[in-house]
Amino acid sequence: MRKLLPFVLVALTTLCFLPSAHCAKQEDPIAQLQETNTETNQPNGLHWGPNPKTYSNWTTHSNRLIPVYSFGITLDSVNGENSVYRSEEKLKSLFGYVPTKTVNPTAEYFDQTDVYQLQKQAVESGKKRIILFVYDGMDWQTTWAAAISKSGQVPYREGRGTGLHFQDYRGTTTDFGYFVTTPHNDGTDVNVDRQIVTSPGGSTLGGYDPHEAGDKPWSIPPDAGYPIAKGKNTKHAYTDSSASATSMTSGIKTYNNAVNVDYMGREILPIARQLQNEGWHVGVVTSVPICHATPGSAYANNVHRYDYQDITRDLIGLPSVFHPGALPGLDVLIGGGSGDHKDKDGKQGANFVPGNPYLTKEDMDSIDVANGGKYVIAERTAGRTGPEVLQEATAKAIAEKKRLFGFFGVSGGHLPFQTADGDFNPVGSRPSKVEKYTEADISENVTLSDMSLSALDCLEAKGKPWWLMIEAGDVDWANHSNNIDNSIGAVLSGDQAFHNVTKWIEEHGGWDDTCLILTADHGHYLVLEKPEVLTEK
Template sequence: MRPISGSNSNSLKCRLAGSVLCLLGLIPASVVAGAEDAPAAVKNVILMISDGCGYNTWDAASMYQGRWDAGAGKSTQIYDGPGWVKYACSTYPLNTSVAPTGSGVQDKNVIYDPVKAWDRQKGYAWLSETYTDSAAAATALSTGTKTYNNAINWSDQKQPLQPTMSEAAKAAGKSTGVVTSVQWSHATPAGLSNAHNADRDNYVEIANAMLSGGAMDVIMGCGNPDYDNNGVPVKKSKEYKYVGGPKTWKAIEAARATAGGTYQGFRPVSTKAEFEALASGPAPRRVVGTAQAATTLQQARRAAKTEEPGADTPRNANVPSLTTMVRGALNVLDDNPKGLFLLVEGGAVDWAAHSNHARRMIQEQVDFVAAVEAVAAWVEANSSWNETLLVVTSDHETGLIWGPQSDKIPFQPIVDQGPNRIPEMRFNSKTHSNSLLPVYAQGARSSLLSRLVTGDDPVRGPYVDNTGVARLLRHAAGGVPLEAGGSRSSP
């Protein structure tokens, strides 16, 4: 038996003392339980989201990488290893409206239902009609509250939902950041930041809120108006909305061109070399990084004419990888002795799935997995699993991906073709679905996911809800009591 040391020893002593006092009738049992539910905050809380990535997308990338155990029928990725906790996760929204309805009442038809989901005649249709979008999903993961599609931390009753995950972490004294492979004002990074907006498409408002709200220390992604999707400079028809409009962008670039210059307290970076320099050594206190690509790091570049392996166009050479951005973000944020909250999004997995582009989808997921490995390596080299919680999941499934004949054989498994070959699969949709997703957790408080189970699926097993994941994150980051089970509707 390992000796108990450090904070674990102190925690045990407190619980034992509380139990004795409870037995003596000097304090109520509820106080002892509350003390266990609200221990000191976890130092580092990291959430990684592969946007649009359902079970079969995770598996397809693992098969392509040769990280697939055919005998066991499961992947052998880092998050399948010892120490990781795994559950399924439901993601349904409050309703499928794209604007506030004013009611705040949960639409019962969209609540995940295993019977409806796995119906061999009507399952695909129900899953395709009741899904969340990335904005509502990010809001649920950030605030623990369900809302309508399109909302960025905004309620169905037209009120801001507070605090967001970044706002809560900042209130706990932590440094905060969001990193994505798509535009940094896009739905997922916006939802996990300090932004509040009734419409995810209000990019100018959202970008400026992220920059000026005081809650963010690192903002990284794409959306650079000076470059196209191939990393080629553009002179006309520039799109400034993702970076706060032309005035904001010109101020950001002016600060970047000045030695030690800042905009709203952020040191701007843009070139690949600037991102790489952030990954080690002394770092600025706050950074806004806009890679030299219009919408995505890689996914939206010129497409190849064939899906065959090795036939794709060369990758953009002037942008950092998602892994490089993550390493830079961690190097900036980890100077805070009170810790950090970081959101990392592989945002273009979803974009490729919307296009039913299997090869690009797998490429993006492989890049995301590399970022997960980089975060785990950072934890082991610079922190520890005793003081860090890492949660890896998705926001929704995109594409209704199943086997090659799944239009005729519902829910047919995808078929492994070996390393470096695209598995046999079929896209049954070009949009999202209400399918369950995997959620993986490692480190401090990860075992508490078991207390947030809301149902048992006949195929995926026990599942939590995305609002439950939010409660775990909030509990870890701020030391607030963990609420067990259920989901909250928009107030």
Template sequence: MALIAATGSDDEETAAAAGPRNVIVLIGDGMGYQQIDAASLYRDGTTFGQVTVEPGAADVERSPAQASTVYQEFPVAASVATYPRGGGYDPQAVWDSFPAVTEGFTDSAAAATALATGERTDNGRLGTDAQGNALPNLTEHAAAQGRATGVVTSVPFSHATPAGFVVHQDGRGDYHAIAREMINDSEIDVVMGAGDPDRDVDGRPLPEPDHTYLSAEDHRALVDGETPFTFVNSRDGFRDLATAATTPQRVLGLAPVAATLQYERSGPDRTDAGKPVAGAQPYAAPVNEEVPTLREMTEAALNVLGNASDEGMFLMVEGGAIDWAGHANDLNRLIEEQIAFDDTVAAVTEWVERESSWEETLVVVTADHETGYLNGDGADPGWRPLTGEQGELPAVSWHSTDHTNSLVPLYARGAGAERVEAAATGRDPVRGAYLENIDIPRAVLSLWGRG
């Protein structure tokens, strides 16, 4: 996709020069261009400028672009390179050989660190450089300027992407240490996600707690009110926070479900072993009605943060289970998760226009990496567009169960969006202008006068 020139009013340009009061970054974990189009085809029967590419071809066939999401209409659009420390992106090589992007890819920890700090690190590290030194992140910079800060996710709150915006740990797998640092040793104001030790994948009480993502000690401290946070653990609690005139200063919201809000729920589209059933339709399984949606959690976070500081906010929201579906090559649940993410971005734009303005708020939508190497039916050795009709599963092919080194999309709107646009100095023969993932936080920091 070619870069689209940012447009805006004189007021927007003046506000951008002073730096955005609010910065909201939404990350679709594992979300590539095709993931967005898979959901768009199912939901609306449209795609957004998909490409047909033959290796080594001089020309690229591109389908007409039809915006299906609110963020595809943002005035700034570009692509992002996502590789970890020591890696790279070769814009010609990746289109000359179909398997080229299956090597050299980032994990979510290194990608989150890059997006949060503006520095690349090794896979597995969260907020630290290759020597284990802490790298200051956007939430810390925002807090130092008096802004309220928060992270929201549809997967465990101690998982890599939210953790990368809060903690400094050398290993992403030590969930207990990550959660403990977030709860006890950070200045974050809002943390919301899944990972309730007392609940199963359908939100039902477990006979014995599963403390994979949160230790028994820290869970008990939250429940007993012995942490700096007000603890919220019900869908009604999240909904109340979203509309309350007065809210707690700091909130930890734990959705009453195991690792994911909806992705892992049981249903007829799952085998007894929890594996996806081929050809199953989205929403074949009843949703977990007692579990908040990512949109509801984000609305709650926005209200809490909006009340918490007169200086503005920094918020990161992750659609985390897009990645889980990509790893499983699980098309129907991927579409569900992508639609949930798209709906959450819509909620953020509604909040900006109702409670703030584009003159004082910057919204960035992007991904940490692509997962699953999703492509159209019949792809390899050439790239094929996804096809399908509204309400039907699109025709696709998967070529990996892991991350790829593909470019991922970026969309931006609001105060300072042109600073993000200006960083897109790379040129890809198919996707057009691209920037490095580390350029996103660097642009924000420069807008805040900390670059």
């Protein structure tokens, strides 16, 4: 037995992919699939990127068409015959130029900026509660993977789909469509300290060629390199999260990395601030750092998305580099960011303060009601459960008619990553190290559902009308890591939040004055060649 022991230990060790530091649970087939594909870098039914021969070969965004689900309104005003992509004149007005090979007289898809237009139309029609529910990075294929995993079968191969709450919900008028996410350009340079664009126009212009990419989200692109700006015949820029979020909140095409500024760096007013100026209350909830691209673009202005501390200052109503006189600030802001630390950050400019890269201690202290500020603060607290801390702060904010600020997370700033089985036990991936969580990491944090319900309660208590962004940001982090286990878990976590939001709406007056738009800001490059590999339970 002593002679066999070294061999046994070696054999057991090699069964695990070393970056994950542990083996996937035997009863968790999605985790096992992720671990095996990562170890071998062989596709085994699915892969990430244009190369079908390796599991992981592209770890960032793509120019895929993105699905949108509307509740309380239809998409008739923007899709089909009303699509901006059927008109050269409308495209020139949108982009400031006519993108090459982009006009499509039969386009059924519309543009990402139309999400902004739909919100405006909802307000004009008399809606008093607007919810923009953004799954960062969730394209049609990511949604499909989660629906397959949840149902244990392949329930559809095109269209709206079934199996997830947001696909199946019929408690109000609902619609399904898809849009183009391409930015104005990629490659624009800026000066963060001076808050100016130094080289407008960038290096790669936007556009969408349906002949190279396909005219539906589930289409297989004839040119596999086209969605990532490496097309043989056509080259168009694919978006980042800030340009895409700006499109949805401000209705413009802009350069990658822009936060509510146009391609020249000029300030654009997002819908939340427009509505706030008309007496609306506004809020943002996110599972990733509070000032990341999508939540930041709900309210702030900045020439670069990585100027985190200044973006946060806009969100909480403090003087910032872009707004020395300060904005009014959000009524509710709950998300991640706690648990991270940096001594230096060259991307944030000369006024970066060492410490938490998203929120300085001085800024947090200044907004606390205990110090005369406007916000009741709920933050991750050792020895206390996250939901308890948040519920207590929510009740206090409502009772005292104050604003609510929530700050949670683990190292890296996000909430713990849920996996496909509903657990918080991720396995590894090639681009990223595996994350391990302590019991405190789980118990002391909150979920997207927890944060969403607190935000809804606070905004409703302030009285209608109100606007709220909810972001499931961890989908994007999972897809950047080419981690199918985390990706499915993030979609399911967000879907549970959506389910709880719809129940809250039904219990608080129903849908007559409510509009909810659920969508994503961009896609990645997951390819399911054999979707059946995700059906094992």
